[in-house]
Amino acid sequence: MGSISLRNVGVTVAEPLFQNLDLVIADGDRIGLVAGNGGGKSTLLRCLAGQAEPSAGTIIRSRGLKVGFVEQDVPANLLDLPLAEMVRRAIPPADRESQGWRVDLVLDELETPDDLRARPLRALSGGWQRLALLARTWVADPDALLLDEPTNHLDLDKIRLLEGWITSPLRQVPMVIASHDRQFLEACTNRTLFVRPEASRLYAHPYFAARALLADDDQADATRLARDAKEATRLRQSAAALRNVGINSRSDAAQKKSMQMAQRAEALERTLRPQHLARTADIRLASRTTHARVLAAFDDVTVRTPDGRALFRTGKLEVRQQDRIVLLGRNGVGKSQLVALLRRAMADPEAMPGVRVAPTVVLGYLDQQMSQLPPRETPHDFIGGTFRLGDQRTTSLLAGAGFMVDRQRQTIDRLSPGQKARLGLLAIRLAEPNFYLMDEPTNHVDIAGQEQLEAEILAQQATSVLVSHDRSFARAIGTRWLLIEGGKMKELDSPGDLV
Structure with missing residues (x-):
């Protein structure tokens, strides 16, 4: 096989993303990368792939090592190719005829339907585009595999398929996986690297055990820093008193x-900088009360596609105060269409026969594409104008959500997906809703943000209807579970292995 070795590697973009990183990636390693939005995961993967150079240190790859890199986005020049042809072109031209069987093999492993293989990539769902990129990379027979957010746009069935594919004994090449999906990292990795600006930490464990060890180490660091700070203060005071005696x-x-005492205090103070300086970007919610017991009700409504094709019937359903309903089902069954229908009913109750909405409902809405955000406005204009806030208050709120002042004045269409998600969540907080309607709210939100959102929904006892393929998130907040399957929607006593 081969290996990739990092020695004192660091990347600085205005400020350090990471530094002094020492790491060896070798046979059998499946390393999970964990960091906040903008924390350097994708940058580190590009450095490992040889597509970018670190600001400091060296990266050494074994002679002849072939590195396969599955990025988040499909290159524009591949979008019009049929899926199977896009994969086939990853094989060197001289070998395509003799090695073409490998294309069918990898597509079979990923359970790709025959009718999809001839379709152009741009006509496929985001999930199948992700799996097509993986197939294209694997068919080139890499010696190491780098995956950047591989579960984006995948439903739970496809996530489990990908987990089985990665952990198969057939795939023992070194892997590095950047993901915000905690359950996926737990299932697929055996080492975890927490990427940090000052001192990154590596643990020989999957995510959940590594996270517990990280918390212990951070607490030990905080205790040491407090002790050393107290000792530095004592030394400073003693030095000052002794200096007066000497004079x-x-x-x-x-x-x-x-x-000498003052010098010892100064040396201690130089070590007092915390090893982890969190990039603060709070996610908070705020809810208003309502006396309504039932906030929304469906009377056997047919949910349809935008072009009118029937998807399923809801049956009779009530959404009661403090319900947190998670919609389950494969991609394409109509979960997002139900969310869209409910949003329309809340905007205009008379336009949706069969759907009743309490008059006191105030909606907080978030969808996968952040379509509720005006793309040509700036975050500052959007937040300040929508909620009639002054300049200083708007700037402060956006800073608390992780927006530096220069980002606040850029148009929303130039923001990253993670930044758009945080802006959408800030807008929901300021609306103070009593009903949260969210379609994949954790998409593009880092793990720290997901955990904050979970805690806020639970603390607010927020009535919610949501779609999420993030199993950790769904398990943490769900109180009711609705499965859409076979043209019907039914309530489950528990989600079982569906999340």
Whole structure:
């Protein structure tokens, strides 16, 4: 096989993303990369792939090592190719005829339907585009595999398929996987690297055990820092007192001893910088009360596609106060269409026969594409104008959500997906809703943000209807479970292995 070795590697873009990183990626390693939005995961993967150079240190690859890199987005020049042809072109031209069987093999492993293989990539769902990129990379027979957010746009069935594919004994090449999906990292990795600006930490464990060890180490660091800070203060005070004694008694020995104490205090103070300086970007929610017991009700409504094709019937359903309903089902069964229908009913109750909405409902809405955000406005104009806030208050709120001042004045269409998600969640907070309607709210939100959102929904006891393929998130907040399958929607006593 081969290996990739990192020695004192760092990348600085205005400020350090990571530094002094020492790491060996070798046979059998499946390393999970964990960091906040903008924390350097994709940058580190590009450095490992040889597509970018670090600001410091060296990366050494075994001679002849072939690195396969599955990025988040499909290159524009591949979008019009049929899926199977796009994969086939990853094989060197001289070998395509003799090695073409490998295309069918990898597509079979990923359970790709025959009718999809001839379709152009741009006509496929985001999930199948992700799997097509993986197939294209694997068919080139890499010696190491780098995956950047591989579960984006995948439903739970496809995520489990991908987990089985990655952990198969057939795939023992070194892998590095950047993901915000905690359950996926737990299932697929055996080492975890927490990428940090000051001192990254590597643990020989999957995500959940590694996260517990990280918390212990961070607490130990905080205890040490508090102890050293107290000792530095004591030394400073003692040095000052001894210096006064030396001056008053004209004792050179006392003054020399005072200088030594001050130097020891200064040396301690130089170590007081925390090893982890969190990039603060709070996610908070705010809810208003309602006396309505039932906030929304469906009377056997037919949910349809935008072009009118029937998908399923809801049956009779009530959404009661403090329900947190998770919609389950494969991609394409109509979960997002039900969310869209409910949103329309809340905007205009008379336009949706069969759907009743309590008059006191105030909606907080978030969808996968952040379509509720005006793309040509700036975050500052959107937040300030929508909620009639002054300039200073708007700037402060956006800063708390992780937007530097220069980002606040850029148009929303130039923001990253993670930044758009945080802006959408800030807007929901300021609306103070009593009903949360969210379609994949954790898409593009980092793990720290997901955990904050979970905690806020639970703390607010927020009535919610949501779609999520993030199993950790769905398990943490769900109180009711609706499965859409076979043209019907039914309530489950528990989600079982569906999440």
